[in-house]
Amino acid sequence: MQQELSEDRRLVNDAVRELARRTRFPVAFGGLIENGVAQMTAFVGNHTDALQGLSVRPERGLGGRAMVELRPRMTGDYRTARQITHDYDLYILGEGIGTLMATPVIVAGKARGVLYGGAWSRSSVGGVVAAPAVSVAEELSRELARRDEDRRRASEAPVPLPVDLSASHREELRESYAELRAIAASIDDSSIRARLADVERRLAALSGFADAPRTEAIPDVRLSPREVDVLARAALGETNAQIGALLGLREGTVKAYLSAAMAKLDASTRHAAVARARKWGLLP
Template sequence: MTLQEELADDRRLVADAVRELARRTRFPVAFGGLIENGVARMTAFVGNHTDALAGLSVQPERGLGGRAMVELRPRMTGDYRTARQITHDYDVYILGEGIGTLLATPVIVSGRARGVLYGGAWSRSTVGGVAAAPAVRVAEDLGRELAKRDEARRRLAESAAPAGVDLSPRHREELRESYAELRAIATSIDDAAVRARIAEVERRLAALAGFSEAPRTEPIPEVRLSPREVDVLARAALGETNAQIGMLLGLREGTVKAYLSAAMAKLDASTRHAAVARARKWGLLP
């Protein structure tokens, strides 16, 4: 995935979060964005009456949103025009839309501000925790989803290797661990498009592990394992017990056993070790 594709995916997450903030609070206007090149660029808007907010980019420490990002906590004003606790760098945008009440909630990932979500109203009012609490929860949900994607991308980058490289045993084991971790991460991501991209990388990793092997002279049987069967088999390949696999994948131990048994039957293997070996031989696992 290119940087532009990653950026587009993250902006889609922000757009979903802004719509959710508007739905879950009484703010008629909602907007937000992530930090790009040092400033939070607003890329999603709901309910605005004008185009005044277009092009708004917020620097840390500046304005209500900048203060929220630095302090890592929500900031709110019931009368934006006369607020004295903030700088007014962005009056042309906020007052241009006619916003009187404004709430800024930071999006936090790994203890650092990643962006900011806003809720606004044209009238002056004291919103308090009635709208602030659900806005904070929306920002927290967005932060968790961004963290998942960051981890998936990190794993993808670590697992990348040039085609045709003869992997050392240590590198091959790291590749297999990354593959299993990607499988686990994919199950926690709701976006089908992102899961599909991860699945494509998983297939490339499985193929990569076999680049240094001798050419096969025998045909590969047509075996189709379900996604969950691959999940548990990938964890079993790392020597984990059924209980450990269940804890990592959020499955009951009995369910793990059932998936392993189904995979073993499809692979015509009498043990999990034989199933792993055959899955690797047939290119189903790295």
């Protein structure tokens, strides 16, 4: 669940940056509905920290109204606007925003979140700004809908039966896993990276570690993506120089990632780190 939330928030970050790029708004921010309120998690161009912690309830404020009406709402003079509640003046006026536009993110006919564009001056907001803002929100909506569908299908997929892999097949699977992570690291498209991550998880499941009997509790160890990348290559017996060349990293950087992974896994050597990572289901 936490991973899904992080993936969705990354999409919002991309959308907010795109909103700022396509419109004349110097300030852009946005977020998705979490536990009944839209939590603002992405910010571009703000001069202060006033917007941090902003959570918008449906029907409240400009964004809340946009989410309820399922259409963009805007005002050229936020301070004196009478068509909205002013629940969030502390945040909006704290940043000094005069002009504000809120565009709902709609998935399956319901508000999923809201994107804002703002300016410190008071001005008339017209269709020349509204159109690209709506376009960005619609693109985010489509991507969220696709991701929701992918998750639904994954949750309904039958659990694969344990696979009895030979040593050679297991080694080939591990090589494929390491290569797939290297490819994913070179791709900028977040949606493609998310799909590749799903394939990585399937490959890891095929290794059979999940079927091994557990004689001890598994610690909650979290390796960074780069630490997993480097450890997966080290598992194939590659040197730091070889790993660096394959992943586009300096040899010293590879060593730093390996050291961090070894520390998290409480292992004194890379071989021990690989063994423990496999035992705990972090590597195939």
